Amino acid sequence: MPRPILATVHGAALRHNLERVRRAALDARVWAVVKANAYGHGIERVFDSLRAADGFALLDLAEAERVRALGWRGPVLLLEGVFEARDLELCSRLSLWHTVHCDEQIDMLAAHKTQVPQRVFLKMNSGMNRLGFTPERFRSAWTRLNALPQVEEISLMTHFSDADGARGIAHQLEVFERVTQDLPGERSIANSAATLRHAPQTRVDWVRPGIVLYGSAPDFPEGDAARWQLQPAMSLRTRLISVQTLQAGDTIGYGSSFTAEGPLHIGVAAVGYADGYPRHATTGTPVLVDGVRTRMVGRVSMDMVTVDLTPVQAAGVQAGFGSEVTLWGAASNGTLLPIDEVARAAGTVGYELMCAVAPRVPFALDGDEAAA
Numbered sequence: 001m002p003r004p005i006l007a008t009v010h011g012a013a014l015r016h017n018l019e020r021v022r023r024a025a026l027d028a029r030v031w032a033v034v035k036a037n038a039y040g041h042g043i044e045r046v047f048d049s050l051r052a053a054d055g056f057a058l059l060d061l062a063e064a065e066r067v068r069a070l071g072w073r074g075p076v077l078l079l080e081g082v083f084e085a086r087d088l089e090l091c092s093r094l095s096l097w098h099t100v101h102c103d104e105q106i107d108m109l110a111a112h113k114t115q116v117p118q119r120v121f122l123k124m125n126s127g128m129n130r131l132g133f134t135p136e137r138f139r140s141a142w143t144r145l146n147a148l149p150q151v152e153e154i155s156l157m158t159h160f161s162d163a164d165g166a167r168g169i170a171h172q173l174e175v176f177e178r179v180t181q182d183l184p185g186e187r188s189i190a191n192s193a194a195t196l197r198h199a200p201q202t203r204v205d206w207v208r209p210g211i212v213l214y215g216s217a218p219d220f221p222e223g224d225a226a227r228w229q230l231q232p233a234m235s236l237r238t239r240l241i242s243v244q245t246l247q248a249g250d251t252i253g254y255g256s257s258f259t260a261e262g263p264l265h266i267g268v269a270a271v272g273y274a275d276g277y278p279r280h281a282t283t284g285t286p287v288l289v290d291g292v293r294t295r296m297v298g299r300v301s302m303d304m305v306t307v308d309l310t311p312v313q314a315a316g317v318q319a320g321f322g323s324e325v326t327l328w329g330a331a332s333n334g335t336l337l338p339i340d341e342v343a344r345a346a347g348t349v350g351y352e353l354m355c356a357v358a359p360r361v362p363f364a365l366d367g368d369e370a371a372a
């Protein structure tokens with residue numbers, strides 16, 4: 001028998017979440033952001049469920065090739081643009097739209113030999129201070145791009161630093177709108193948090209949701225998946241492989257970080273940090289056993305974790321077959337454990353957990369793909 005861990009991708013949840021974004025974005029077009037291998041879900045696995053999007057946005061040329069290989073003929077956007085001049089040949093060949101955020105990328109375009117003028121998204125640094133032209137330099141970049149025969153159409157984009165938090169987007173939106181007000185071209189400004197929390201201002205031509213498509217709240221814990229009506233697109237499940245009975249004073253695992261105060265049943269589950277489960281998930285991190293909510297106890301090991309079986313005394317290992325353990329997502333009985341709760345207990349965000357599922361974990365698409 002293979003090791004019982006499995007990550008299941010839920011096509012119906014992806015379709016639901018995309019629909020949810022459409023309701024928030026009204027008539028804006030939707031880039032489904034599938035960078036980082038679709039936030040760890042696998043581009044090939046999510047493609048059918050997300051093909052109702054208007055385009056796919058990602059970072060990596062190899063990922064863009066994979067989207068084209070799946071037969072997608074619609075828009076594909078490189079969110080950071082090209083990294084070197086020869087990338088532009090692939091942009092021409094695969095008709096990729098690309099972000100232009102620095103002078104070097106304009107230089108490369110000016111030197112690029114092509115019959116097919118390209119569609120570019122000119123990026124403004126409106127306060128995030130990562131990529132893009134400053135407000136002072138944005139218009140001269142636009143003028144330079146606009147004069148190039150290699151450029152067919154220029155769209156305008158920016159990215160918000162605090163769409164999920166208290167500072168909000170007003171300060172950046174004001175800069176973006178002031179500098180671009182008389183420039184032609186489509187706009188794209190909203191990630192997931194901006195799309196859900198800051199409509200209608202952010203509902204311009206293209207929205208760029210990533211995390212919400214995968215069912216994690218962009219603003220946890222202020223918002224959560226239930227509040228935003230999102231469904232988890234990934235469930236990470238394994239099984240118990242052993243049960244131990246502890247007495248008062250017994251400890252668990254490396255470093256003896258947990259001491260039983262009295263008699264205690266614990267289950268040992270086949271998942272560890274080598275599967276991408278966060279090692280910082282200490283005692284108290286929520287977990288489901290047979291769909292019943294309980295908690296981690298003791299340290300996460302490379303290949304195993306230990307869970308408190310107090311609320312689920314019937315759990316165990318019968319004839320070599322252990323009770324189901326859900327690390328995040330949905331248990332077989334339908335009980336949900338939001339990835340955001342696990343992430344918070346481990347001092348991180350849902351994004352990181354879903355991107356970090358290790359290559360040794362097998363994936364499956366659940367059986368509801370007939371509609372795709």
Ligand SMILES: *Cc1c(COP(=O)(O)O)cnc(C)c1O
Nearest residue numbers: 033079159191192208209210211
């Ligand atoms: C990753 C990314 C997004 C999507 O962000 P989410 O928070 O996952 O919605 C949008 N725009 C850009 C430029 C990105 O890099």
